[in-house]
Amino acid sequence: MDLMEKLTILADSAKYDAACTSSGADRSGRGSAIGSAVSYGICHTFTADGRCVSLLKVLFSNACIYDCKYCVNRVSNHKARRASFTPRELADLTLAFYRRNYIEGLFLSSGVVRSPDHTSELLLETLRLLREEYGFGGYIHVKAIPGADPRLLDAIGLLADRMSVNVELPSSQSLQKLAPDKSKHDILRPMRHIALRRGENREELVRYRRAPKFVPAGQATQMVVGATPESDFQILHLTESLYRSYDLKRVFFSAYIPVGDDRNLPSPDTKPPLLREHRLYQADWLLRFYHFSAGEILDEAHPNFNPVLDPKCNWAVHHMERFPVEIMRAREEELLRVPGIGPKSARRILAARRAGKLDFKAVARLGVVMKRAQYFITCAGKLADGLRVTDEAILRALTSRDAAAILSPPAEQLTLIPEELSMEDVRLCLKA
Numbered sequence: 206m207d208l209m210e211k212l213t214i215l216a217d218s219a220k221y222d223a224a225c226t227s228s229g230a231d232r233s234g235r236g237s238a239i240g241s242a243v244s245y246g247i248c249h250t251f252t253a254d255g256r257c258v259s260l261l262k263v264l265f266s267n268a269c270i271y272d273c274k275y276c277v278n279r280v281s282n283h284k285a286r287r288a289s290f291t292p293r294e295l296a297d298l299t300l301a302f303y304r305r306n307y308i309e310g311l312f313l314s315s316g317v318v319r320s321p322d323h324t325s326e327l328l329l330e331t332l333r334l335l336r337e338e339y340g341f342g343g344y345i346h347v348k349a350i351p352g353a354d355p356r357l358l359d360a361i362g363l364l365a366d367r368m369s370v371n372v373e374l375p376s377s378q379s380l381q382k383l384a385p386d387k388s389k390h391d392i393l394r395p396m397r398h399i400a401l402r403r404g405e406n407r408e409e410l411v412r413y414r415r416a417p418k419f420v421p422a423g424q425a426t427q428m429v430v431g432a433t434p435e436s437d438f439q440i441l442h443l444t445e446s447l448y449r450s451y452d453l454k455r456v457f458f459s460a461y462i463p464v465g466d467d468r469n470l471p472s473p474d475t476k477p478p479l480l481r482e483h484r485l486y487q488a489d490w491l492l493r494f495y496h497f498s499a500g501e502i503l504d505e506a507h508p509n510f511n512p513v514l515d516p517k518c519n520w521a522v523h524h525m526e527r528f529p530v531e532i533m534r535a536r537e538e539e540l541l542r543v544p545g546i547g548p549k550s551a552r553r554i555l556a557a558r559r560a561g562k563l564d565f566k567a568v569a570r571l572g573v574v575m576k577r578a579q580y581f582i583t584c585a586g587k588l589a590d591g592l593r594v595t596d597e598a599i600l601r602a603l604t605s606r607d608a609a610a611i612l613s614p615p616a617e618q619l620t621l622i623p624e625e626l627s628m629e630d631v632r633l634c635l636k637a
């Protein structure tokens with residue numbers, strides 16, 4: 206099999222990984238045009254210093270010996286075409302793409318070839334060739350293989366910028382049913398190991414400026430959403446505890462795309478739950494940047510997201526006793542709870558009010574989305590002139606149209622958010 210064929214198969218096999226977004230561009234350089242793009246395996250991610258970089262996103266091999274029912278590369282999928290790179294092939298390919306300016310780094314994952322240790326050795330050799338033999342300084346994100354020897358993780362972590370271990374599914378029962386070769390212990394052990402090593406490394410770097418860096422861009426994880434019956438609350442609760450326990454940079458959510466007909470999976474014609482995935486990302490932002498806890502966003506009595514309101518607006522309309530807040534006195538954490546105010550605009554308000562009084566026009570100039578925020582704030586103790594505060598007006602201002610915007614047809618969620626929602630529809634959703 207030639208290299209292009211391998212690349213086609215292994216980039217396609219990697220597309221289900223949510224840790225970065227595929228560009229999907231496919232344009233060849235023509236005539237006097239400048240530049241070209243390839244459809245296979247280019248994705249984007251953000252480095253530790255906030256730069257957006259394009260990565261070659263591939264599997265080292267899709268000849269996996271495991272049988273995760275939700276995965277196209279599972280050993281029982283006899284229709285899948287199998288391919289594996291050699292470490293040198295993949296290192297050469299990465300370098301060739303880099304030299305042509307297609308990519309600035311590599312996002313490398315793999316099916317389990319023979320054993321977790323053997324697979325990790327192959328990944329390590331690829332990274333060693335790139336970093337030590339070719340002197341490649343670009344960004345590298347590697348998926349750790351659960352069950353591999355911690356010494357291999359240590360060696361890979363000294364060559365990679367970011368590592369991730371996929372949680373895969375939100376509960377150990379689901380893992381047992383759908384990924385029988387993996388265990389919660391096998392997944393959490395490397396995660397804990399990476400977190401501990403990163404902690405030690407921070408101390409080493411304080412003592413020795415030239416100490417080698419271990420996974421400097423931190424670790425991430427990913428879980429599949431919609432393949433198993435866990436509620437949004439369970440998923441968000443797990444997300445929160447992963448951030449707290451393992452010093453994670455990101456938790457990625459991947460809407461389940463039907464790939465198998467196992468009786469434990471949703472039916473093959475189920476549409477990917479893209480709106481649910483989107484709400485999880487919104488809630489994840491609330492955990493990371495808005496000082497929310499999972500228990501404030503959802504709870505046992507309301508275990509799933511509201512389809513018509515984003516999680517922050519949903520929280521606000523259920524806590525009207527906390528509003529309005531006075532723009533000149535509210536603490537930063539109170540400002541962050543106001544629909545239409547984000548971390549940047551909250552900081553701007555804090556800075557601007559030190560210099561003088563703020564009225565509604567001044568607040569709008571600071572980047573606050575007034576259409577939403579006006580119902581939740583006062584300036585000098587007063588609501589905006591002429592504002593009619595009724596449940597209906599608030600719900601109209603907050604009702605989310607984002608679902609329709611983010612989903613591309615023919616995704617099922619489009620039918621969840623009809624273009625013209627009646628207020629009765631919205632109220633029913635709020636009560637649910």
Ligand code: SF4
Nearest residue numbers: 269271273276279316
């Ligand atoms: S280990 Fe499971 S999820 Fe990973 S490639 Fe193999 S079958 Fe797929």
